[in-house]
Amino acid sequence: xxxxxxxxxxxxxxxxxxxxxxxxxxxxxxxxxxxxxxxxxxxxxxxxxxxxxxxxxxxxxxxxxxxxxxxxxxxxxxxxxxxxxxxxxxxxxxxxxxxxxxxxxxxxxxxxxxxxxxxxxxxxxxxxxxxxxxxxxxxxxxxxxxxxxxxxxxxxxxxxxxxxxxxxxxxxxxxxxxxxxxxxxxxxxxxxxxxxxxxxxxxxxxxxxxxxxxxxxxxxxxxxxxxxxxxxxxxxxxxxxxxxxxxxxxxxxxxxxxxxxxxxxxxxxxxxxxxxxxxxxxxxxxxxx
Amino acid sequence: xxxxxxxxxxxxxxxxxxxxxxxxxxxxxxxxxxxxxxxxxxxxxxxxxxxxxxxxxxxxxxxxxxxxxxxxxxxxxxxxxxxxxxxxxxxxxxxxxxxxxxxxxxxxxxxxxxxxxxxxxxxxxxxxxxx
Numbered sequence: 001x002x003x004x005x006x007x008x009x010x011x012x013x014x015x016x017x018x019x020x021x022x023x024x025x026x027x028x029x030x031x032x033x034x035x036x037x038x039x040x041x042x043x044x045x046x047x048x049x050x051x052x053x054x055x056x057x058x059x060x061x062x063x064x065x066x067x068x069x070x071x072x073x074x075x076x077x078x079x080x081x082x083x084x085x086x087x088x089x090x091x092x093x094x095x096x097x098x099x100x101x102x103x104x105x106x107x108x109x110x111x112x113x114x115x116x117x118x119x120x121x122x123x124x125x126x127x128x129x130x131x132x133x134x135x136x137x138x139x140x141x142x143x144x145x146x147x148x149x150x151x152x153x154x155x156x157x158x159x160x161x162x163x164x165x166x167x168x169x170x171x172x173x174x175x176x177x178x179x180x181x182x183x184x185x186x187x188x189x190x191x192x193x194x195x196x197x198x199x200x201x202x203x204x205x206x207x208x209x210x211x212x213x214x215x216x217x218x219x220x221x222x223x224x225x226x227x228x229x230x231x232x233x234x235x236x237x238x239x240x241x242x243x244x245x246x247x248x249x250x251x252x253x254x255x256x257x258x259x260x261x262x263x264x265x266x267x268x269x270x271x272x273x274x275x276x277x278x279x280x281x282x283x284x285x286x287x288x289x
Numbered sequence: 290x291x292x293x294x295x296x297x298x299x300x301x302x303x304x305x306x307x308x309x310x311x312x313x314x315x316x317x318x319x320x321x322x323x324x325x326x327x328x329x330x331x332x333x334x335x336x337x338x339x340x341x342x343x344x345x346x347x348x349x350x351x352x353x354x355x356x357x358x359x360x361x362x363x364x365x366x367x368x369x370x371x372x373x374x375x376x377x378x379x380x381x382x383x384x385x386x387x388x389x390x391x392x393x394x395x396x397x398x399x400x401x402x403x404x405x406x407x408x409x410x411x412x413x414x415x416x417x418x419x420x
Contacts, residue, residue, distance in 0.1 A: 038302070041302060041304065052359055228301060
């Protein structure tokens, strides 16, 4: 039986752990609101971008001079998986769930005889993937110093991807991120960014004049559209991370509370037992006289 | 004919302006153009410059660094790469682009350099109009 001193220490230690998790939960809640606002503010641009791109892509797609970023390189041999995770842990299954989806996809592609290259964004994904897929890692983007994701961060990632695409290092690029559903639900989502996914049917809309030419606009627009998709993913990821951390820390706080209750009962029982034992000793000592 | 139309100015990070306007002057890549209600549907890319809206409360000026505009008879949406008010911040952004263009022009020769010089000179003139 642990002595009273040990129990007391244990209770105090769990209590301070609870304080920490509680604080982390509250910080995550505040950051979540900010992240959600940022995601909300970025939505009009992303929606408009998708709308214009779809209209444009439908008219240009058949043309033989259409940009490769839209039509693909004509082969599907090399896949680039962009795995976007968090820089920090203690956020439940947030990082593992993205990595799991990405790993599954990588294994499937390799079974089909394709070449897989992995670009990681965020430290945690890299750590997890390095073990079994280390040979496939081709790059890493560190967002450790970034307090708040901005469009420039997305542009940096996009630039790295475009350079690889220009150098014909891959044919298909897919990003993996957590889509924010709610605080308790984040859905790991793969999304193909190159070649751009556009609907087959042209949306029944007014015919636009394009100035300069359609293809010149498309050449300018496509990289922006891809960057926007990456930016959206970064924002969704940021919101999901805080949501996941919030619920994980809420759980941890509750578990710590339960543990404190259990330990307190045990502490009180041992204390009572010690008192009873001492009393018995005194009484039997007195009786022996 | 409609008197006004919807106008939105959005950057990737936020919506900067939204409201009804009578006309919008857009710094298009191939030249300035003014969109008014019932304009033919047009999509154009932007060059760095100043965008002017004429609304019920008078003129408003914004600095855009690039992007594109989607013009329809009922509405004009400008998707700017980065956008600012026509103030010190906007001026600084344009000046940064000017320096970059000049530096790029230095490394070139012949018609390419002339074209970039022209772009830079125009940009310099635009910057001068920002007080």
